[in-house]
Amino acid sequence: MRTGIGFDAHAFEKGRPLVVGGVTIPHERGLAGWSDADPLLHALTDALLGAAALGDIGRHFPPGDSAWRDADSRVFLRVAAERVREAGWEIANVDATVLAEAPRIGPHVAAMTAVIAEALGIPAGSVNVKATTMEGMGFIGRGEGIAAMAVATLSGEGT
Numbered sequence: 001m002r003t004g005i006g007f008d009a010h011a012f013e014k015g016r017p018l019v020v021g022g023v024t025i026p027h028e029r030g031l032a033g034w035s036d037a038d039p040l041l042h043a044l045t046d047a048l049l050g051a052a053a054l055g056d057i058g059r060h061f062p063p064g065d066s067a068w069r070d071a072d073s074r075v076f077l078r079v080a081a082e083r084v085r086e087a088g089w090e091i092a093n094v095d096a097t098v099l100a101e102a103p104r105i106g107p108h109v110a111a112m113t114a115v116i117a118e119a120l121g122i123p124a125g126s127v128n129v130k131a132t133t134m135e136g137m138g139f140i141g142r143g144e145g146i147a148a149m150a151v152a153t154l155s156g157e158g159t
């Protein structure tokens with residue numbers, strides 16, 4: 001068994017769609033970033049790569065590369081899952097927490113879980129997404145951005 005951890009944060013920016021967990025959420029601001037700036041899928045991608053000792057998302061999908069400009073981050077998750085399997089691992093489960101003061105994430109958790117399960121090719125029962133606020137504290141509490149943390153567990157005979 002192997003475990004990986006991932007963390008990511010993006011600042012709000014006007015004029016962009018808000019995408020979290022592969023779900024576009026109606027909101028007055030989106031998140032700034034080179035790709036679609038999806039903090040949840042980026043944290044999950046890092047957790048998977050980390051568990052397989054394959055580095056991080058920046059190594060596999062460098063920011064500044066025009067191929068990834070405004071990219072759908074589901075692609076990162078799919079490719080990370082492929083590389084993890086190529087290295088001889090199976091994805092046992094993933095768990096994540098989204099940290100956001102607003103908008104409310106809870107109503108979208110089921111849709112995010114379905115997106116993640118599909119991208120990883122694992123059952124929805126092996127994917128868990130949670131959300132919490134920061135009780136008004138810090139940059140998330142002030143509504144400056146959204147963060148996410150994730151863990152991934154792999155099983156197998158990896159290289």
Ligand SMILES: [Zn+2]
Nearest residue numbers: 008038039042
């Ligand atoms: Zn990111």
